[in-house]
Amino acid sequence: MQLFYYVLIFFIGACIVSFATVFVSDFTHQQVWSHKRSNCDNCHNQIPFYYTIPIVGYLGAFGKCSKCNFPIKIWYPMSELIGGLMLLSAAIFSHSLIWFLTIFFSLTLLALSDFQFGYIYSYYYLPLIIPALLHFSQLYLLEGLFVYFLMYVFQITTKSVGIADVEVLAILTVLLGYVNAVYILFFACCLCLVVHFFQKKRSYRFIPYLSVATGIVYLIFID
Numbered sequence: 001m002q003l004f005y006y007v008l009i010f011f012i013g014a015c016i017v018s019f020a021t022v023f024v025s026d027f028t029h030q031q032v033w034s035h036k037r038s039n040c041d042n043c044h045n046q047i048p049f050y051y052t053i054p055i056v057g058y059l060g061a062f063g064k065c066s067k068c069n070f071p072i073k074i075w076y077p078m079s080e081l082i083g084g085l086m087l088l089s090a091a092i093f094s095h096s097l098i099w100f101l102t103i104f105f106s107l108t109l110l111a112l113s114d115f116q117f118g119y120i121y122s123y124y125y126l127p128l129i130i131p132a133l134l135h136f137s138q139l140y141l142l143e144g145l146f147v148y149f150l151m152y153v154f155q156i157t158t159k160s161v162g163i164a165d166v167e168v169l170a171i172l173t174v175l176l177g178y179v180n181a182v183y184i185l186f187f188a189c190c191l192c193l194v195v196h197f198f199q200k201k202r203s204y205r206f207i208p209y210l211s212v213a214t215g216i217v218y219l220i221f222i223d
Contacts, residue, residue, distance in 0.1 A: 006088060013087025013104075014054035014080040020108040021076065028117055042070035054080040083108065086215045093219055100218060102130040103175065107211040110168060114207035120164050131175055144174030147181055165206045172214060180217050187213035 022038055038047045045067045051057040058077040064070065083104075090100045106127035113120045132139060148170035155161050173181040188209040195204070 006091065009091040010084040010088040011054070012084075014084035016087070016105055017080045017083030017108055017112075018052070018054040018076075020105070020112050021079065024109060024112045024116060027121065027123075028113070041073075043068040054084070079112070082212070086212075089219050090215075094222070099131050099134055102127045103214070103218075107168075107207075107214060110164075111208040111211035114164065114205045118205055120207070125167075125171065128171060128175070135175075139174050140177045141174055143178040143181075144170050147173040147178065161206060165210065168207055168210055172210070176214075176217070176222065180221060183217045183221060184210060184213045187216050 038052055039045060042065060045065070047057075048066065051061045051066060053060075055077045058072060061072065063072050063074070065072065087097075087101070087104060090104070091097055094100060106124060109124040109127075110120050113124060148166060151161070151166040151169055152163075155163060155166050169181060169185065172184055176184075188206065191209045191212060192204050192206070195209075
């Protein structure tokens with residue numbers, strides 16, 4: 001029974017990432033209410049529902065579109081795998097799964113939007129209202145304002161981070177506190193350096209790193 005629970009949690013995490021991927025794309029192209037299934041990026045034919053199942057669908061299609069044999073981007077199943085493992089780890093090691101779930105969903109929207117399009121919409125912050133209300137008495141408002149001020153000054157003087165990066169880190173500080181925000185920033189920078197070692201990019205969209213780092217910090221430092 002416990003194994004079934006863990007498999008279910010993993011699948012829910014993968015589904016959240018899969019849904020967020022489609023939602024972000026549709027929202028950006030103003031097609032959220034089109035009520036259509038995902039299409040192939042190449043031939044634009046509708047993907048059969050059994051190939052839209054997270055990870056399993058990618059493996060079943062052998063990583064290619066069933067219509068035109070165009071390769072499916074590997075980051076789709078990889079992001080679903082990371083999402084499933086992240087939520088599964090939270091279920092195993094944490095007692096606040098519902099609280100984490102809303103943060104996880106919002107950060108997934110933010111990370112995917114930043115990764116795919118390089119910008120985000122303010123609507124993606126809305127799920128964070130839930131953990132803020134659940135732990136209203138435990139919010140770190142002053143610390144969040146302080147971090148926002150510091151990061152904003154850093155942003156306007158160096159132009160090395162975006163204003164959305166500043167907002168996300170400030171919000172995480174409000175929810176998790178200054179110390180955890182420092183850990184998040186540290187791990188995000190470490191992840192960025194690892195990617196830089198392999199790709200040698202000059203600039204990075206930083207919110208995906210902040211999101212993954214938040215999951216790491218949550219699992220290690222937060223009860």
